Amino acid sequence: MKTITLAATLAVGFAAHTAQAADKMNDLEIAHTAYTAGQIDIRYAHLALAVSDNAEVRAFAETMIRDHTAVNVAAGDLITKLKVTPQDNDLSRTLVKGAADKRAELMSLSGKAFDCAYAQNELGYHQVVNQTVEGVFIPTVTVEPLKDLLSEALVTFKVHEGHAEQMVNGLKCG
Amino acid sequence: MRLTRRQVCFGAGGAIVGSALPASGSSPVVVDIRAFAFEPAEVTIRAGETVRWINHDFAPHTATDVEVNWDTEELEKGGQAVIRFDTPGTYPYFCAYHPHMKGVVTVTT
Numbered sequence: 001m002k003t004i005t006l007a008a009t010l011a012v013g014f015a016a017h018t019a020q021a022a023d024k025m026n027d028l029e030i031a032h033t034a035y036t037a038g039q040i041d042i043r044y045a046h047l048a049l050a051v052s053d054n055a056e057v058r059a060f061a062e063t064m065i066r067d068h069t070a071v072n073v074a075a076g077d078l079i080t081k082l083k084v085t086p087q088d089n090d091l092s093r094t095l096v097k098g099a100a101d102k103r104a105e106l107m108s109l110s111g112k113a114f115d116c117a118y119a120q121n122e123l124g125y126h127q128v129v130n131q132t133v134e135g136v137f138i139p140t141v142t143v144e145p146l147k148d149l150l151s152e153a154l155v156t157f158k159v160h161e162g163h164a165e166q167m168v169n170g171l172k173c174g
Numbered sequence: 175m176r177l178t179r180r181q182v183c184f185g186a187g188g189a190i191v192g193s194a195l196p197a198s199g200s201s202p203v204v205v206d207i208r209a210f211a212f213e214p215a216e217v218t219i220r221a222g223e224t225v226r227w228i229n230h231d232f233a234p235h236t237a238t239d240v241e242v243n244w245d246t247e248e249l250e251k252g253g254q255a256v257i258r259f260d261t262p263g264t265y266p267y268f269c270a271y272h273p274h275m276k277g278v279v280t281v282t283t
Contacts, residue, residue: 063271067233070251074232156233159210159272 025089027146030137032086033095034150035075037129038068040099044121047106054115060122060167064160071153078149116173123168126161130154202226202256205277207235207249207269212277220282221262228254236270237277245270 025033041064048061079086102121109117133154141147202224206213208231217225227237229249237246237255244265246255259265259281269275 066271070234071232074251152232155209156231159233163272163274 025091025136025140026087027141027143028084028087029089029091030141030150031075031079031084031146032088033092034133034137034153035072035086036092036095038072038075040095041122041125042068042072043099043103044106044118044125047103048114048118051106051110051114052118054112054171056167056170057115057118060119060163063163064122067156067160071156074153075149078145082143082145112171112173116168116171119164119167119171120173123161123164126157126164130157130161133157200224204228205237206230207237207275210235210269210272210275212237212269212275215276216278216280218280218282219259221260222258223281224256224258225279226254226256228252234271235275237267238270240266240268 045061045064045068048057049065052058052061106114106117106121133150138147138150138154141150200223203217203219203226205217205225205227207227207229210231210233212227219225227246227249229235229251232251234248234250234253236248237257239245244257246257248271249255259279262281262283265279265281267277267279
């Protein structure tokens, strides 16, 4: 429970920063950030598959790759259909920078230390993303198909958050 | 949207995957996969009848027998699979990618 509390605390703090950065974003910036967030989690998952020997962690990572790839393919299809180009923005850059730092931290770990750090990061990351998508992105976007896509993607991301919480508990990271 | 169709005959001898199966004579019972749940989670059919799973989620799913005797294989969004059940019994299944997703097919005589 301690680990969940820590992850939740980190998530809340980061979410406040993220919500601030997300303020006044337009649809194309939101689309860019949502896509970027998915790609970041896919990269975390590939790292987990390269480092971890834990079956539960590896299964979770494979699910992240499969599900986030599917969501991003749908996002790409929508972008093509709408004939628009997502716009890079401060929040996307913040996420990318934060993810690079986290990957560097994770790459210095191995064994259970890696598994716990990966699992806790997945929980915190999905908490932040879900709060942002639900509380900022969906209410903000004006294009209905993008709103629908984000709403449907949120269903997937919330399942991931629950799965990550189970993984953290199962690893007994203490 | 990519549509896939797969037919599987499941009987006492296990699962046989193919496309030239004889029709059961009745429409498949449909199980929609939506928001990470099988809807309905429990269906009852008679021996020789079929169940059709249709995935409406972005995330790919499967319907996989808990004893792994039959499996729809991966269903992408819009994908579907049909499985025929020839042997009476109760067949609990789950999604191999998201194991909290569970359902049951009951086959009567």
